[in-house]
Amino acid sequence: MSEQLKVALVQTSLAWENPELNRATLLEKIDLITATVDLIILPEMFTSGFTMHPEKLAKNEGQKTIRWMQKIASEKKAAITGSIxxxxxxxxxxxxxxxxxxxxxxxxxxxxxxTLAGESDVYSAGNKKQIIAYKGFNFCPLICYDLRFPVWSRNNNDYDVLLYVANWPKPRINAWDALLKARAIENMAYCIGVNRIGTDEVGHEYPGHSAVYDVLGNEVIFSNNEEIVYATLSKELIVSTREKLKFLDDRDAFNLIM
Structure with a gap:
Protein backbone atom coordinates (compact mmCIF):
# COMPACT_ATOMS: atom_id res chain seq x y z
CA MET A 1 0.00 0.00 0.00
CA SER A 2 1.31 3.43 -0.95
CA GLU A 3 1.28 6.06 1.81
CA GLN A 4 1.28 8.89 -0.72
CA LEU A 5 -0.22 9.37 -4.16
CA LYS A 6 0.83 12.13 -6.55
CA VAL A 7 -1.78 13.53 -8.93
CA ALA A 8 -1.53 15.88 -11.91
CA LEU A 9 -4.59 17.99 -12.77
CA VAL A 10 -4.68 19.04 -16.43
CA GLN A 11 -6.69 22.27 -16.64
CA THR A 12 -7.00 23.01 -20.33
CA SER A 13 -9.06 24.56 -23.09
CA LEU A 14 -10.72 22.15 -25.54
CA ALA A 15 -11.32 22.19 -29.28
CA TRP A 16 -14.99 21.85 -30.16
CA GLU A 17 -16.02 18.42 -31.43
CA ASN A 18 -12.49 17.64 -32.61
CA PRO A 19 -11.15 14.50 -30.89
CA GLU A 20 -8.03 14.22 -33.03
CA LEU A 21 -6.93 17.78 -32.28
CA ASN A 22 -7.74 17.45 -28.58
CA ARG A 23 -5.75 14.23 -28.27
CA ALA A 24 -2.78 15.84 -30.02
CA THR A 25 -2.93 18.99 -27.88
CA LEU A 26 -3.36 17.05 -24.66
CA LEU A 27 -0.46 14.78 -25.55
CA GLU A 28 1.79 17.83 -25.91
CA LYS A 29 0.72 19.01 -22.46
CA ILE A 30 1.09 15.57 -20.86
CA ASP A 31 4.57 15.19 -22.36
CA LEU A 32 5.55 18.24 -20.28
CA ILE A 33 4.95 16.22 -17.10
CA THR A 34 8.49 15.30 -16.12
CA ALA A 35 7.89 14.67 -12.41
CA THR A 36 6.85 11.23 -11.27
CA VAL A 37 3.07 11.12 -10.87
CA ASP A 38 0.65 8.32 -10.12
CA LEU A 39 -2.50 9.74 -11.72
CA ILE A 40 -3.17 12.20 -14.56
CA ILE A 41 -6.65 13.76 -14.53
CA LEU A 42 -8.31 15.32 -17.59
CA PRO A 43 -11.59 17.29 -17.71
CA GLU A 44 -15.07 16.11 -18.65
CA MET A 45 -15.56 15.33 -22.37
CA PHE A 46 -11.92 16.12 -23.02
CA THR A 47 -12.03 15.04 -26.67
CA SER A 48 -15.02 17.15 -27.75
CA GLY A 49 -16.09 19.77 -25.24
CA PHE A 50 -19.58 19.55 -23.73
CA THR A 51 -21.34 18.80 -27.01
CA MET A 52 -24.99 17.84 -27.28
CA HIS A 53 -24.32 16.48 -30.77
CA PRO A 54 -22.09 13.43 -30.26
CA GLU A 55 -23.53 11.94 -33.46
CA LYS A 56 -21.18 14.31 -35.30
CA LEU A 57 -18.24 12.33 -33.96
CA ALA A 58 -17.11 9.09 -35.58
CA LYS A 59 -18.58 6.10 -33.76
CA ASN A 60 -15.11 4.63 -33.18
CA GLU A 61 -13.68 7.76 -31.54
CA GLY A 62 -14.23 6.26 -28.09
CA GLN A 63 -12.12 3.23 -28.87
CA LYS A 64 -9.41 5.44 -30.36
CA THR A 65 -9.31 7.47 -27.17
CA ILE A 66 -9.13 4.37 -24.98
CA ARG A 67 -6.10 3.15 -26.93
CA TRP A 68 -4.58 6.65 -26.68
CA MET A 69 -5.09 6.65 -22.90
CA GLN A 70 -3.64 3.15 -22.58
CA LYS A 71 -0.51 4.22 -24.45
CA ILE A 72 -0.04 7.29 -22.26
CA ALA A 73 -0.59 5.27 -19.08
CA SER A 74 2.00 2.73 -20.17
CA GLU A 75 4.59 5.31 -21.19
CA LYS A 76 4.10 7.56 -18.17
CA LYS A 77 3.73 4.61 -15.78
CA ALA A 78 0.72 6.37 -14.31
CA ALA A 79 -3.03 5.99 -14.42
CA ILE A 80 -5.01 8.47 -16.53
CA THR A 81 -8.66 9.43 -16.22
CA GLY A 82 -11.27 11.77 -17.73
CA SER A 83 -14.64 11.49 -19.45
CA ILE A 84 -15.60 11.36 -23.13
CA THR A 115 -31.16 18.53 -17.98
CA LEU A 116 -30.70 22.32 -18.29
CA ALA A 117 -28.47 21.77 -21.34
CA GLY A 118 -30.48 18.86 -22.72
CA GLU A 119 -27.84 16.28 -21.82
CA SER A 120 -30.54 13.96 -20.52
CA ASP A 121 -32.09 13.88 -24.01
CA VAL A 122 -28.84 12.87 -25.68
CA TYR A 123 -26.86 10.73 -23.22
CA SER A 124 -28.10 7.76 -21.23
CA ALA A 125 -27.63 8.14 -17.48
CA GLY A 126 -25.62 5.66 -15.48
CA ASN A 127 -27.04 3.87 -12.47
CA LYS A 128 -24.00 2.51 -10.68
CA LYS A 129 -21.34 4.09 -8.50
CA GLN A 130 -17.83 2.85 -9.07
CA ILE A 131 -15.15 2.47 -6.43
CA ILE A 132 -11.70 2.05 -7.96
CA ALA A 133 -8.81 0.70 -5.89
CA TYR A 134 -5.49 2.08 -7.06
CA LYS A 135 -2.14 2.07 -5.26
CA GLY A 136 -3.67 1.76 -1.81
CA PHE A 137 -6.29 4.48 -2.33
CA ASN A 138 -9.96 3.95 -3.12
CA PHE A 139 -11.38 6.44 -5.63
CA CYS A 140 -15.00 7.38 -6.26
CA PRO A 141 -15.10 9.01 -9.72
CA LEU A 142 -18.03 11.28 -10.60
CA ILE A 143 -18.79 13.81 -13.33
CA CYS A 144 -19.71 17.51 -13.19
CA TYR A 145 -23.47 17.81 -12.40
CA ASP A 146 -23.12 14.84 -10.00
CA LEU A 147 -21.47 17.36 -7.65
CA ARG A 148 -24.85 18.89 -6.80
CA PHE A 149 -26.23 15.61 -5.40
CA PRO A 150 -24.63 14.66 -2.06
CA VAL A 151 -26.64 11.47 -1.58
CA TRP A 152 -25.03 9.96 -4.68
CA SER A 153 -21.54 10.75 -3.40
CA ARG A 154 -22.11 9.74 0.24
CA ASN A 155 -19.10 7.97 1.68
CA ASN A 156 -20.01 4.67 3.30
CA ASN A 157 -16.42 4.39 4.46
CA ASP A 158 -15.57 2.77 1.14
CA TYR A 159 -13.45 5.45 -0.52
CA ASP A 160 -10.57 7.82 0.24
CA VAL A 161 -10.77 10.18 -2.72
CA LEU A 162 -13.78 11.78 -4.40
CA LEU A 163 -12.94 12.77 -7.97
CA TYR A 164 -14.96 15.11 -10.20
CA VAL A 165 -14.17 15.98 -13.82
CA ALA A 166 -16.18 18.84 -15.28
CA ASN A 167 -17.14 21.45 -17.83
CA TRP A 168 -18.47 23.87 -15.17
CA PRO A 169 -19.28 27.36 -16.52
CA LYS A 170 -18.35 30.72 -15.05
CA PRO A 171 -21.85 31.94 -13.99
CA ARG A 172 -22.14 29.10 -11.45
CA ILE A 173 -18.49 28.73 -10.45
CA ASN A 174 -19.20 29.78 -6.84
CA ALA A 175 -21.31 26.65 -6.48
CA TRP A 176 -18.44 24.53 -7.84
CA ASP A 177 -16.02 25.99 -5.28
CA ALA A 178 -18.42 25.61 -2.36
CA LEU A 179 -19.62 22.12 -3.22
CA LEU A 180 -16.15 20.65 -3.78
CA LYS A 181 -15.17 21.82 -0.31
CA ALA A 182 -18.45 20.59 1.20
CA ARG A 183 -18.09 17.14 -0.36
CA ALA A 184 -14.61 16.83 1.17
CA ILE A 185 -15.81 17.84 4.63
CA GLU A 186 -18.99 15.75 4.78
CA ASN A 187 -17.30 12.62 3.41
CA MET A 188 -13.97 13.00 5.23
CA ALA A 189 -12.19 12.35 1.96
CA TYR A 190 -9.90 14.17 -0.40
CA CYS A 191 -12.01 15.89 -3.03
CA ILE A 192 -10.46 16.61 -6.42
CA GLY A 193 -12.19 18.73 -9.05
CA VAL A 194 -10.76 19.18 -12.56
CA ASN A 195 -12.56 21.74 -14.69
CA ARG A 196 -11.77 22.95 -18.20
CA ILE A 197 -10.89 26.53 -19.11
CA GLY A 198 -11.66 28.80 -22.07
CA THR A 199 -14.81 29.41 -24.14
CA ASP A 200 -16.67 26.76 -26.13
CA GLU A 201 -18.41 26.96 -29.51
CA VAL A 202 -21.79 27.85 -28.00
CA GLY A 203 -20.40 30.72 -25.96
CA HIS A 204 -20.03 29.18 -22.50
CA GLU A 205 -17.00 30.45 -20.59
CA TYR A 206 -15.13 28.15 -18.22
CA PRO A 207 -12.85 29.68 -15.57
CA GLY A 208 -11.10 26.56 -14.33
CA HIS A 209 -10.97 26.60 -10.51
CA SER A 210 -9.58 23.08 -10.51
CA ALA A 211 -8.72 22.23 -6.92
CA VAL A 212 -7.91 19.64 -4.31
CA TYR A 213 -9.34 19.75 -0.79
CA ASP A 214 -8.23 17.50 2.05
CA VAL A 215 -10.38 15.48 4.45
CA LEU A 216 -11.16 18.56 6.58
CA GLY A 217 -11.88 20.80 3.60
CA ASN A 218 -8.54 22.58 3.62
CA GLU A 219 -7.41 23.78 0.20
CA VAL A 220 -4.38 21.83 -1.04
CA ILE A 221 -4.14 23.43 -4.50
CA PHE A 222 -6.26 25.75 -6.62
CA SER A 223 -5.83 27.11 -10.15
CA ASN A 224 -7.66 29.41 -12.55
CA ASN A 225 -4.95 29.28 -15.23
CA GLU A 226 -4.43 27.03 -18.23
CA GLU A 227 -1.83 24.75 -16.68
CA ILE A 228 -1.03 21.45 -15.05
CA VAL A 229 -1.03 21.54 -11.25
CA TYR A 230 0.15 18.88 -8.84
CA ALA A 231 -0.86 17.60 -5.44
CA THR A 232 0.22 14.83 -3.11
CA LEU A 233 -2.43 12.86 -1.24
CA SER A 234 -1.58 11.35 2.14
CA LYS A 235 -3.10 8.06 3.27
CA GLU A 236 -1.86 8.70 6.81
CA LEU A 237 -3.79 11.97 6.94
CA ILE A 238 -7.00 10.21 5.95
CA VAL A 239 -6.57 7.40 8.48
CA SER A 240 -5.42 9.54 11.41
CA THR A 241 -8.14 12.17 10.90
CA ARG A 242 -10.90 9.57 10.67
CA GLU A 243 -9.60 7.81 13.77
CA LYS A 244 -9.49 11.07 15.72
CA LEU A 245 -12.75 12.50 14.40
CA LYS A 246 -15.16 9.61 13.89
CA PHE A 247 -17.79 11.65 12.07
CA LEU A 248 -18.41 8.96 9.44
CA ASP A 249 -19.50 6.57 12.21
CA ASP A 250 -22.49 8.84 12.84
CA ARG A 251 -23.64 9.03 9.22
CA ASP A 252 -27.24 8.25 8.32
CA ALA A 253 -27.82 4.78 6.92
CA PHE A 254 -29.91 4.53 3.74
CA ASN A 255 -30.38 2.54 0.54
CA LEU A 256 -30.73 4.08 -2.89
CA ILE A 257 -33.75 2.94 -4.90
CA MET A 258 -33.22 3.35 -8.64
Whole structure:
Protein backbone atom coordinates (compact mmCIF):
# COMPACT_ATOMS: atom_id res chain seq x y z
CA MET A 1 0.00 0.00 0.00
CA SER A 2 1.31 3.43 -0.95
CA GLU A 3 1.28 6.06 1.81
CA GLN A 4 1.28 8.89 -0.72
CA LEU A 5 -0.22 9.37 -4.16
CA LYS A 6 0.83 12.13 -6.55
CA VAL A 7 -1.78 13.53 -8.93
CA ALA A 8 -1.53 15.88 -11.91
CA LEU A 9 -4.59 17.99 -12.77
CA VAL A 10 -4.68 19.04 -16.43
CA GLN A 11 -6.69 22.27 -16.64
CA THR A 12 -7.00 23.01 -20.33
CA SER A 13 -9.06 24.56 -23.09
CA LEU A 14 -10.72 22.15 -25.54
CA ALA A 15 -11.32 22.19 -29.28
CA TRP A 16 -14.99 21.85 -30.16
CA GLU A 17 -16.02 18.42 -31.43
CA ASN A 18 -12.49 17.64 -32.61
CA PRO A 19 -11.15 14.50 -30.89
CA GLU A 20 -8.03 14.22 -33.03
CA LEU A 21 -6.93 17.78 -32.28
CA ASN A 22 -7.74 17.45 -28.58
CA ARG A 23 -5.75 14.23 -28.27
CA ALA A 24 -2.78 15.84 -30.02
CA THR A 25 -2.93 18.99 -27.88
CA LEU A 26 -3.36 17.05 -24.66
CA LEU A 27 -0.46 14.78 -25.55
CA GLU A 28 1.79 17.83 -25.91
CA LYS A 29 0.72 19.01 -22.46
CA ILE A 30 1.09 15.57 -20.86
CA ASP A 31 4.57 15.19 -22.36
CA LEU A 32 5.55 18.24 -20.28
CA ILE A 33 4.95 16.22 -17.10
CA THR A 34 8.49 15.30 -16.12
CA ALA A 35 7.89 14.67 -12.41
CA THR A 36 6.85 11.23 -11.27
CA VAL A 37 3.07 11.12 -10.87
CA ASP A 38 0.65 8.32 -10.12
CA LEU A 39 -2.50 9.74 -11.72
CA ILE A 40 -3.17 12.20 -14.56
CA ILE A 41 -6.65 13.76 -14.53
CA LEU A 42 -8.31 15.32 -17.59
CA PRO A 43 -11.59 17.29 -17.71
CA GLU A 44 -15.07 16.11 -18.65
CA MET A 45 -15.56 15.33 -22.37
CA PHE A 46 -11.92 16.12 -23.02
CA THR A 47 -12.03 15.04 -26.67
CA SER A 48 -15.02 17.15 -27.75
CA GLY A 49 -16.09 19.77 -25.24
CA PHE A 50 -19.58 19.55 -23.73
CA THR A 51 -21.34 18.80 -27.01
CA MET A 52 -24.99 17.84 -27.28
CA HIS A 53 -24.32 16.48 -30.77
CA PRO A 54 -22.09 13.43 -30.26
CA GLU A 55 -23.53 11.94 -33.46
CA LYS A 56 -21.18 14.31 -35.30
CA LEU A 57 -18.24 12.33 -33.96
CA ALA A 58 -17.11 9.09 -35.58
CA LYS A 59 -18.58 6.10 -33.76
CA ASN A 60 -15.11 4.63 -33.18
CA GLU A 61 -13.68 7.76 -31.54
CA GLY A 62 -14.23 6.26 -28.09
CA GLN A 63 -12.12 3.23 -28.87
CA LYS A 64 -9.41 5.44 -30.36
CA THR A 65 -9.31 7.47 -27.17
CA ILE A 66 -9.13 4.37 -24.98
CA ARG A 67 -6.10 3.15 -26.93
CA TRP A 68 -4.58 6.65 -26.68
CA MET A 69 -5.09 6.65 -22.90
CA GLN A 70 -3.64 3.15 -22.58
CA LYS A 71 -0.51 4.22 -24.45
CA ILE A 72 -0.04 7.29 -22.26
CA ALA A 73 -0.59 5.27 -19.08
CA SER A 74 2.00 2.73 -20.17
CA GLU A 75 4.59 5.31 -21.19
CA LYS A 76 4.10 7.56 -18.17
CA LYS A 77 3.73 4.61 -15.78
CA ALA A 78 0.72 6.37 -14.31
CA ALA A 79 -3.03 5.99 -14.42
CA ILE A 80 -5.01 8.47 -16.53
CA THR A 81 -8.66 9.43 -16.22
CA GLY A 82 -11.27 11.77 -17.73
CA SER A 83 -14.64 11.49 -19.45
CA ILE A 84 -15.60 11.36 -23.13
CA UNK A 85 -18.72 11.09 -25.25
CA UNK A 86 -18.80 7.32 -25.74
CA UNK A 87 -20.94 5.33 -28.17
CA UNK A 88 -22.00 1.79 -27.26
CA UNK A 89 -24.94 -0.39 -28.31
CA UNK A 90 -26.62 2.44 -30.24
CA UNK A 91 -26.46 4.68 -27.18
CA UNK A 92 -24.28 7.63 -26.13
CA UNK A 93 -22.86 7.92 -22.62
CA UNK A 94 -20.86 10.58 -20.83
CA UNK A 95 -18.37 7.97 -19.68
CA UNK A 96 -15.34 8.41 -17.45
CA UNK A 97 -12.48 5.99 -18.02
CA UNK A 98 -9.82 5.21 -15.43
CA UNK A 99 -6.95 3.43 -17.15
CA UNK A 100 -3.96 2.14 -15.21
CA UNK A 101 -0.42 1.66 -16.46
CA UNK A 102 -1.05 -2.10 -16.65
CA UNK A 103 -3.88 -1.46 -19.11
CA UNK A 104 -6.57 -2.27 -16.54
CA UNK A 105 -9.63 -0.20 -17.42
CA UNK A 106 -12.54 0.86 -15.22
CA UNK A 107 -15.37 3.19 -16.17
CA UNK A 108 -18.23 5.21 -14.71
CA UNK A 109 -21.25 6.58 -16.58
CA UNK A 110 -22.49 9.99 -15.44
CA UNK A 111 -25.53 9.48 -13.25
CA UNK A 112 -26.93 13.02 -13.26
CA UNK A 113 -27.12 14.17 -16.85
CA UNK A 114 -27.52 17.94 -17.06
CA THR A 115 -31.16 18.53 -17.98
CA LEU A 116 -30.70 22.32 -18.29
CA ALA A 117 -28.47 21.77 -21.34
CA GLY A 118 -30.48 18.86 -22.72
CA GLU A 119 -27.84 16.28 -21.82
CA SER A 120 -30.54 13.96 -20.52
CA ASP A 121 -32.09 13.88 -24.01
CA VAL A 122 -28.84 12.87 -25.68
CA TYR A 123 -26.86 10.73 -23.22
CA SER A 124 -28.10 7.76 -21.23
CA ALA A 125 -27.63 8.14 -17.48
CA GLY A 126 -25.62 5.66 -15.48
CA ASN A 127 -27.04 3.87 -12.47
CA LYS A 128 -24.00 2.51 -10.68
CA LYS A 129 -21.34 4.09 -8.50
CA GLN A 130 -17.83 2.85 -9.07
CA ILE A 131 -15.15 2.47 -6.43
CA ILE A 132 -11.70 2.05 -7.96
CA ALA A 133 -8.81 0.70 -5.89
CA TYR A 134 -5.49 2.08 -7.06
CA LYS A 135 -2.14 2.07 -5.26
CA GLY A 136 -3.67 1.76 -1.81
CA PHE A 137 -6.29 4.48 -2.33
CA ASN A 138 -9.96 3.95 -3.12
CA PHE A 139 -11.38 6.44 -5.63
CA CYS A 140 -15.00 7.38 -6.26
CA PRO A 141 -15.10 9.01 -9.72
CA LEU A 142 -18.03 11.28 -10.60
CA ILE A 143 -18.79 13.81 -13.33
CA CYS A 144 -19.71 17.51 -13.19
CA TYR A 145 -23.47 17.81 -12.40
CA ASP A 146 -23.12 14.84 -10.00
CA LEU A 147 -21.47 17.36 -7.65
CA ARG A 148 -24.85 18.89 -6.80
CA PHE A 149 -26.23 15.61 -5.40
CA PRO A 150 -24.63 14.66 -2.06
CA VAL A 151 -26.64 11.47 -1.58
CA TRP A 152 -25.03 9.96 -4.68
CA SER A 153 -21.54 10.75 -3.40
CA ARG A 154 -22.11 9.74 0.24
CA ASN A 155 -19.10 7.97 1.68
CA ASN A 156 -20.01 4.67 3.30
CA ASN A 157 -16.42 4.39 4.46
CA ASP A 158 -15.57 2.77 1.14
CA TYR A 159 -13.45 5.45 -0.52
CA ASP A 160 -10.57 7.82 0.24
CA VAL A 161 -10.77 10.18 -2.72
CA LEU A 162 -13.78 11.78 -4.40
CA LEU A 163 -12.94 12.77 -7.97
CA TYR A 164 -14.96 15.11 -10.20
CA VAL A 165 -14.17 15.98 -13.82
CA ALA A 166 -16.18 18.84 -15.28
CA ASN A 167 -17.14 21.45 -17.83
CA TRP A 168 -18.47 23.87 -15.17
CA PRO A 169 -19.28 27.36 -16.52
CA LYS A 170 -18.35 30.72 -15.05
CA PRO A 171 -21.85 31.94 -13.99
CA ARG A 172 -22.14 29.10 -11.45
CA ILE A 173 -18.49 28.73 -10.45
CA ASN A 174 -19.20 29.78 -6.84
CA ALA A 175 -21.31 26.65 -6.48
CA TRP A 176 -18.44 24.53 -7.84
CA ASP A 177 -16.02 25.99 -5.28
CA ALA A 178 -18.42 25.61 -2.36
CA LEU A 179 -19.62 22.12 -3.22
CA LEU A 180 -16.15 20.65 -3.78
CA LYS A 181 -15.17 21.82 -0.31
CA ALA A 182 -18.45 20.59 1.20
CA ARG A 183 -18.09 17.14 -0.36
CA ALA A 184 -14.61 16.83 1.17
CA ILE A 185 -15.81 17.84 4.63
CA GLU A 186 -18.99 15.75 4.78
CA ASN A 187 -17.30 12.62 3.41
CA MET A 188 -13.97 13.00 5.23
CA ALA A 189 -12.19 12.35 1.96
CA TYR A 190 -9.90 14.17 -0.40
CA CYS A 191 -12.01 15.89 -3.03
CA ILE A 192 -10.46 16.61 -6.42
CA GLY A 193 -12.19 18.73 -9.05
CA VAL A 194 -10.76 19.18 -12.56
CA ASN A 195 -12.56 21.74 -14.69
CA ARG A 196 -11.77 22.95 -18.20
CA ILE A 197 -10.89 26.53 -19.11
CA GLY A 198 -11.66 28.80 -22.07
CA THR A 199 -14.81 29.41 -24.14
CA ASP A 200 -16.67 26.76 -26.13
CA GLU A 201 -18.41 26.96 -29.51
CA VAL A 202 -21.79 27.85 -28.00
CA GLY A 203 -20.40 30.72 -25.96
CA HIS A 204 -20.03 29.18 -22.50
CA GLU A 205 -17.00 30.45 -20.59
CA TYR A 206 -15.13 28.15 -18.22
CA PRO A 207 -12.85 29.68 -15.57
CA GLY A 208 -11.10 26.56 -14.33
CA HIS A 209 -10.97 26.60 -10.51
CA SER A 210 -9.58 23.08 -10.51
CA ALA A 211 -8.72 22.23 -6.92
CA VAL A 212 -7.91 19.64 -4.31
CA TYR A 213 -9.34 19.75 -0.79
CA ASP A 214 -8.23 17.50 2.05
CA VAL A 215 -10.38 15.48 4.45
CA LEU A 216 -11.16 18.56 6.58
CA GLY A 217 -11.88 20.80 3.60
CA ASN A 218 -8.54 22.58 3.62
CA GLU A 219 -7.41 23.78 0.20
CA VAL A 220 -4.38 21.83 -1.04
CA ILE A 221 -4.14 23.43 -4.50
CA PHE A 222 -6.26 25.75 -6.62
CA SER A 223 -5.83 27.11 -10.15
CA ASN A 224 -7.66 29.41 -12.55
CA ASN A 225 -4.95 29.28 -15.23
CA GLU A 226 -4.43 27.03 -18.23
CA GLU A 227 -1.83 24.75 -16.68
CA ILE A 228 -1.03 21.45 -15.05
CA VAL A 229 -1.03 21.54 -11.25
CA TYR A 230 0.15 18.88 -8.84
CA ALA A 231 -0.86 17.60 -5.44
CA THR A 232 0.22 14.83 -3.11
CA LEU A 233 -2.43 12.86 -1.24
CA SER A 234 -1.58 11.35 2.14
CA LYS A 235 -3.10 8.06 3.27
CA GLU A 236 -1.86 8.70 6.81
CA LEU A 237 -3.79 11.97 6.94
CA ILE A 238 -7.00 10.21 5.95
CA VAL A 239 -6.57 7.40 8.48
CA SER A 240 -5.42 9.54 11.41
CA THR A 241 -8.14 12.17 10.90
CA ARG A 242 -10.90 9.57 10.67
CA GLU A 243 -9.60 7.81 13.77
CA LYS A 244 -9.49 11.07 15.72
CA LEU A 245 -12.75 12.50 14.40
CA LYS A 246 -15.16 9.61 13.89
CA PHE A 247 -17.79 11.65 12.07
CA LEU A 248 -18.41 8.96 9.44
CA ASP A 249 -19.50 6.57 12.21
CA ASP A 250 -22.49 8.84 12.84
CA ARG A 251 -23.64 9.03 9.22
CA ASP A 252 -27.24 8.25 8.32
CA ALA A 253 -27.82 4.78 6.92
CA PHE A 254 -29.91 4.53 3.74
CA ASN A 255 -30.38 2.54 0.54
CA LEU A 256 -30.73 4.08 -2.89
CA ILE A 257 -33.75 2.94 -4.90
CA MET A 258 -33.22 3.35 -8.64
Missing amino acids: AFYENSTFYNRLFFIEETGKTSFYDKRHTF
